[in-house]
Amino acid sequence: MLDDVIDEFAKDYLHSDLRELREALVRKLDGLSEYDIRRPMTPTGTNLLGLVKHLAVSEARYFGEVFGRPFPEPVPRWDDLSQRGVDLWATAHETREEITSRYQRAWAHSDATIAALKADSPGHVPWWPRPDVMLFNILVHMLTETARHAGHADILREQLDGGTEMDPEALARRGLDEAYWANRRAEIERAAKAAG
Structure with a gap:
């Protein structure tokens, strides 16, 4: 009984932090031009809108197929080498609204998965060396991944116009x-x- 309480507390705590980071990441686009949100700011092409697009794909995949709850929209296959990296930048024909809306739909799908499953619910990540996981593992992974990219976004935004979350x-x-x-x-x- 106590384990269930602790598991639910941990799940809720991680989920709450994930929600805050998602919102902070999307806010980094506010007030910037189409060029600035897409502009490659590093030698590898890192850009604000690409980070949002990447996390939409990540959430759809990790809280979707990993738990047998596929996201209802197409997601690039993890094992299709020709698709590697296409989620890290936006084409000229993809709009800010399309990408942020897809991210928000991925959140809703992720949130439904998180709400429906217990922290120790099993999942399978075929692209990981130890593929058998629990929801807890994926929550920690996505919180870490989102925090990492939100940090990238902080730096990119500050480079663009000095904007910070402060x-x-x-x-x-x-x-x-x-x-x-x-x-x-x-x-x-x-x-x-x-x-x-």
Whole structure:
């Protein structure tokens, strides 16, 4: 009995964090142009809209086929090498609304799977070395994956326009304005040069 209570607490806790990260990731697109949300910001092409698209596919796959609850829309096959990486960027014909809406539909499907299953419900991930898993494993995996990509999105957004998730008014009240950040960056640059 106590194990069930602990399992449900853990499931609810992880699920709550996953929900918050999903919302934060989508907010990173707010106020940016179509070009900026698609713009490759790293040598490997990492971009904001591509991160959203990738996580839509990941959630659809991990909370869908892994538990025999397939997402009702087509998802690239995990074993189709010709499709590797296509979920990491948006074509010119895919709209922001299509991709974010698909992500939100994947959330709803994932949320239904999470609600329907116990934390120790079995699943099977054929592309993992140890393919037999529980819902708990997939919750931890997707929370980690989403947090990782939300961190990427934080950096990309800051590079694009200086935007952060931090409340600008609260930062200003604490004296953390543009001058503060310019001084902080200069201090860090001096330390880096001195160490180099």
